[in-house]
Amino acid sequence: MRTAPLMIILALAGAQIASAQRSCVENTVCVFARDGQDEITIWVESRLDEAQRVILMPRLLNLVSDRDLPYSAVYEPGTTTKALTLRRLRQNEYVNYELKYYTLPDYLGEMQCSDETACVLARKMDDKVLFYGMNLTDKVISLQFRPTQFENLYADQALPLWKVVPPADTVLLVETYIPRPMEPHNYRFTYRWYNGAIGERHSLDAAYLLPHAVPERPVRKGRSERADERNGVYWYVPDGARVRASRGGIVLGTHQSRQDTGDVYSVTVQHEDGSQAVYRYLDRVDVAVDSTLSTGAILGHAPQFVMLTVQILKPDLSLASVPIRFHMRDGSVRGLRNGEIY
Incomplete structure (x- = not known):
């Protein structure tokens, strides 16, 4: 059983509220907005002959909802119902929101x-x-x-x-x-x-692209005692080298920390099997959280070296790094050896 997500985006700038927009799931449910004085009302129109449950999940900027979010309710056939009222928090400040909703039959x-x-x-x-x-x-x-x-x-x-x-x-x-x-x-x-996928093993068929395009740079295997970094791999790179996604996925998050040399960043990308790759020691990040990346997409830049660690979620909810294999220039797929150049 799959849900049917749709998204509508409306914006409010200054004292003007965007005109009503309508988004429909086939001929089942429609969701739309109506203008008001410093407020927006969200309405649900149920079109089928059976009741439908709708989950509303707005992300709000300078707006507050009159109901707890996300909001779930059942809408009877042939009805048009006011579901939410979004009110402006601060006058003369920009307002924006993104509304995502899901529908499913009420009998579920x-x-x-x-x-x-x-x-x-x-x-x-x-x-x-x-x-x-x-x-x-x-x-x-x-x-x-x-x-x-x-x-x-x-x-x-x-x-x-x-x-x-x-x-x-x-x-x-x-x-x-x-x-x-x-x-x-x-x-x-x-x-x-x-x-992540708790308790699942890392795919044996997974192979990774080298996270940089700079040749003749030695590899250093990780020596960390931490389980989540033990199988990490380092590459030395020249200043400003582009760092690319070794495997496609969705950006889970980015993290910024401070070191003696300045700000450093990391990017975490989840793969289709639930494992995640962490790219560390970047000095610039060029991707956004929740964005979908293909293999080879540019993540950012690194000043001296980049570290790649692939992790899985264990049954005790801790993260453990796993050994990984890479595509070689000769067409083979294998693990890396410490000190070698690829």
Whole structure:
């Protein structure tokens, strides 16, 4: 079961509010905005013959919502309903927002969403209650489901548990049974998520591009005692060398730190198998968080050397670096040796 994400973007500058824009999921649900005095109202129009649940996830600049976000509600067939009111915080300052929303049939059950990343859906079917994890992002996440109360419910596996949820997808977390169907049942739960595929091994087929295009530079294997850096590889490069993505993926984040030589940066890129590459010791970053990169895309520049570490998420939630193989100029794929030139 997949969700159907759509996005509408509206902007407000000065005292003027952007004219209403409409975004629709086929002939199911439409979401649009209406102007007001220093406010924008978000409306949901339900077009099908069955109720629809809509999750609204606006990102706001100088605006505040009248409801907790993300906001999830059920909309009856053939209705047009005001869902949110966004009010200006500070007069005469720029206002902007981006609105992303998801739709799914209401019969799928109750839903809890903690942020813009993940939701848990509870669906009752006959004498069962099924709990699903939803990933609302373009990244691989791992989601933990932890019940705090199960009354007249029996799970088919040990709890709490972790499940890997692919990008923009929904997976079954746990199936529970109602042992006494004629009696009431009840449940409460919490959940949390991490970027990455917990407990998954690094793909044996993965091969990496050298992260720079400067020839005749020696390699130095990492000597760190830290598990997340132990298999890191260093390349010496001339000042200003361009650093490129050794493998395509999505930018999870960038980090800035201060050293004696000045500011240094790192970039973390998640791959399709949930592993992540960390590129360290850059002096400039040219990519944005959440951007999608192809292999070879320019990440930034390095002044002296660059370090590449590929990590996986272990069951204890720690990160561990893994050995990796590279594409060689002769067409082969193999690991690097300390001190050699590639």
